[in-house]
Amino acid sequence: MEEYHPGDEVSFSPDEASNVVKECIEGIIGGVDYSQNKVNQWTASIVEHSLTQLVKQGKPFKYIVNCAVMQKSGAGLHTANSCYWDTTTDGSCTVRWENRTMYCVVSVFAVAIVL
Amino acid sequence: MANKPLPLSQEILAQFNLSLATGSCVPGPPRRRLGSISTHRSSKEQPKDQPLHRPMLLRAMTGPSSDSSFLSPNMSNSHISFSKRFSFAGWHQGGRVSFSGLYLPEPVQEIYKENTYRTGPEEGSRFSASRTQQITQATLDRYLEAVCYSPDSCSQLCQMLSDLVLSKLKDVNPPRYKLVCQVVVGQSGKQGVRVASRSLLNVDTDSYTSAVFQNQSLFAVAIVHGVYFE
Numbered sequence: 001m002e003e004y005h006p007g008d009e010v011s012f013s014p015d016e017a018s019n020v021v022k023e024c025i026e027g028i029i030g031g032v033d034y035s036q037n038k039v040n041q042w043t044a045s046i047v048e049h050s051l052t053q054l055v056k057q058g059k060p061f062k063y064i065v066n067c068a069v070m071q072k073s074g075a076g077l078h079t080a081n082s083c084y085w086d087t088t089t090d091g092s093c094t095v096r097w098e099n100r101t102m103y104c105v106v107s108v109f110a111v112a113i114v115l
Numbered sequence: 116m117a118n119k120p121l122p123l124s125q126e127i128l129a130q131f132n133l134s135l136a137t138g139s140c141v142p143g144p145p146r147r148r149l150g151s152i153s154t155h156r157s158s159k160e161q162p163k164d165q166p167l168h169r170p171m172l173l174r175a176m177t178g179p180s181s182d183s184s185f186l187s188p189n190m191s192n193s194h195i196s197f198s199k200r201f202s203f204a205g206w207h208q209g210g211r212v213s214f215s216g217l218y219l220p221e222p223v224q225e226i227y228k229e230n231t232y233r234t235g236p237e238e239g240s241r242f243s244a245s246r247t248q249q250i251t252q253a254t255l256d257r258y259l260e261a262v263c264y265s266p267d268s269c270s271q272l273c274q275m276l277s278d279l280v281l282s283k284l285k286d287v288n289p290p291r292y293k294l295v296c297q298v299v300v301g302q303s304g305k306q307g308v309r310v311a312s313r314s315l316l317n318v319d320t321d322s323y324t325s326a327v328f329q330n331q332s333l334f335a336v337a338i339v340h341g342v343y344f345e
Binding site: 034036039040042043044046047048050051054055062063064065066067068069070071072073074075076077078079080081082083084085086090092105107109111112113114 | 308
């Protein structure tokens with residue numbers, strides 16, 4: 001676990017976060033097909049796993065992780081977000097992933113806190 | 116040669132008096148000359164075809180001579196009046212001039228905020244999950260009632276919904292709260308969709324809500340998080 005040192009100049013790094021999230025997704029639904037029974041636990045574990053990995057970076061942020069998993073059937077899916085925050089310190093990143101049978105969209109929002 | 120400085124000063128004086136009389140802004144170049152004269156009396160703004168100005172002026176300032184006796188009172192008067200203008204009226208652009216006579220940019224004035232000694236949200240102004248849910252649900256219902264899914268327009272619709280929900284919530288947002296709003300819009304088909312959210316928040320002060328809308332052709336999910344920030 002990395003320690004946080006007060007006085008560090010931190011802003012959110014979307015690339016690092018998206019790498020972390022990609023690894024989490026691959027680990028959980030990497031080679032499997034969509035299954036209605038299991039999708040609940042998949043989404044729950046994706047978000048939990050991503051969140052714990054992000055927190056392990058030790059940065060002074062509050063995190064919000066959203067995950068949407070959708071079966072591939074030709075239907076369309078759109079996501080959008082808008083945020084009312086401090087653009088200098090806060091940030092977000094969105095990761096799109098797919099395999100043969102499903103789409104997975106994970107959004108991470110990081111809101112800075114003052115420690 | 117000693118006459119040469121005279122036209123310059125009189126011209127400037129005339130303009131200066133005119134500006135005082137009318138109260139209007141003196142155009143740039145004469146101002147520069149004003150500034151350069153007051154500061155160091157040998158500015159680079161001086162036209163290059165009159166390089167002998169400088170020694171003339173200095174002589175006018177320092178030595179008493181028949182030429183300069185007429186000149187120096189003028190100069191000193193202009194000095195006084197110039198300095199008066201600079202100290203009180205100020206310049207329209209803040210009055211900061213570098214040694215070459217070019218205007219320096221205004222220094223950024225920092226706003227100092229006083230400490231309120233508040234470490235948490237006030238009693239009546241916490242993020243209200245129920246009120247936010249009502250507002251979000253009402254916005255989705257009102258807006259998507261008669262909308263049909265179309266692949267071209269729905270991405271813009273999604274972004275617009277997100278901004279709309281955020282703007283509605285900003286009106287009722289308690290102070291010191293940041294908002295994060297996400298909207299998922301999809302076509303209603305035979306597929307299954309699952310949307311999940313996890314967050315690392317402070318349970319005393321922060322919260323979230325979600326709202327779902329569905330009609331024949333599309334579905335929409337909106338998730339709003341409210342995060343306290345000091």
